[in-house]
Amino acid sequence: LAKTTQPISMDSYEGQEVNITCSHNNIATNDYITWYQQFPSQGPRFIIQGYKTKVTNEVASLFIPADRKSSTLSLPRVSLSDTAVYYCLVGVPYNQGGKLIFGQGTELSVKP
Amino acid sequence: GAVVSQHPSRVICKSGTSVKIECRSLDFQATTMFWYRQFPKQSLMLMATSNEGSKATYEQGVEKDKFLINHASLTLSTLTVTSAHPEDSSFYICSARGGTPAGGEQFFGPGTRLTVL
Numbered sequence: 480l481a482k483t484t485q486p487i488s489m490d491s492y493e494g495q496e497v498n499i500t501c502s503h504n505n506i507a508t509n510d511y512i513t514w515y516q517q518f519p520s521q522g523p524r525f526i527i528q529g530y531k532t533k534v535t536n537e538v539a540s541l542f543i544p545a546d547r548k549s550s551t552l553s554l555p556r557v558s559l560s561d562t563a564v565y566y567c568l569v570g571v572p573y574n575q576g577g578k579l580i581f582g583q584g585t586e587l588s589v590k591p
Numbered sequence: 592g593a594v595v596s597q598h599p600s601r602v603i604c605k606s607g608t609s610v611k612i613e614c615r616s617l618d619f620q621a622t623t624m625f626w627y628r629q630f631p632k633q634s635l636m637l638m639a640t641s642n643e644g645s646k647a648t649y650e651q652g653v654e655k656d657k658f659l660i661n662h663a664s665l666t667l668s669t670l671t672v673t674s675a676h677p678e679d680s681s682f683y684i685c686s687a688r689g690g691t692p693a694g695g696e697q698f699f700g701p702g703t704r705l706t707v708l
Contacts, residue, residue: 521701524699
């Protein structure tokens with residue numbers, strides 16, 4: 480499983496766009512990139528998944544460059560409720576089963 | 592979406608006692624369930640994978656005799672922490688994966704906070 484590296488923490492203010500970058504230099508050809516969000520004292524929840532280029536859903540966007548050695552989760556106009564830990568995972572698609580190996584995650588703090 | 596519950600949400604026990612945590616898939620049949628533990632300010636660590644009707648597969652370094660996992664039905668898995676000690680205090684999270692409507696996606700429970708005195 481490819482190792483991932485993310486910033487340990489980030490601070491932002493309400494209404495700003497937040498970009499969290501994840502490095503995964505050893506990503507395999509068949510690997511997908513998946514992001515999860517975890518609020519304190521809760522289980523993680525799926526945010527977004529992509530393989531290449533750009534993916535967008537109602538919550539976030541995921542940008543993946545051509546070499547796929549990194550990816551950036553973009554959260555538009557964050558609010559206080561976006562304060563959470565964000566995990567970048569690399570491996571099988573999230574909806575095809577298998578183990579999920581979580582890295583250290585990025586603790587995002589959104590301030591008023 | 593699919594819902595996974597855990598019970599209890601919090602438990603405090605004395606050192607040396609055993610504690611059982613339940614993980615239930617409420618609206619789908621979970622052929623596979625996973626158990627994680629999470630220490631404060633740390634990431635989730637996968638402990639074991641259990642398939643319904645068979646023995647759990649433990650990750651390296653996880654004591655199978657201390658963390659007993661039973662996946663007796665398609666909607667219930669239990670984790671029993673035997674002879675708990677203060678160092679077992681942690682946040683235990685389960686996830687479940689199964690067939691329709693869940694497909695292959697893992698859905699996580701809300702977690703159980705275990706405190707061993």
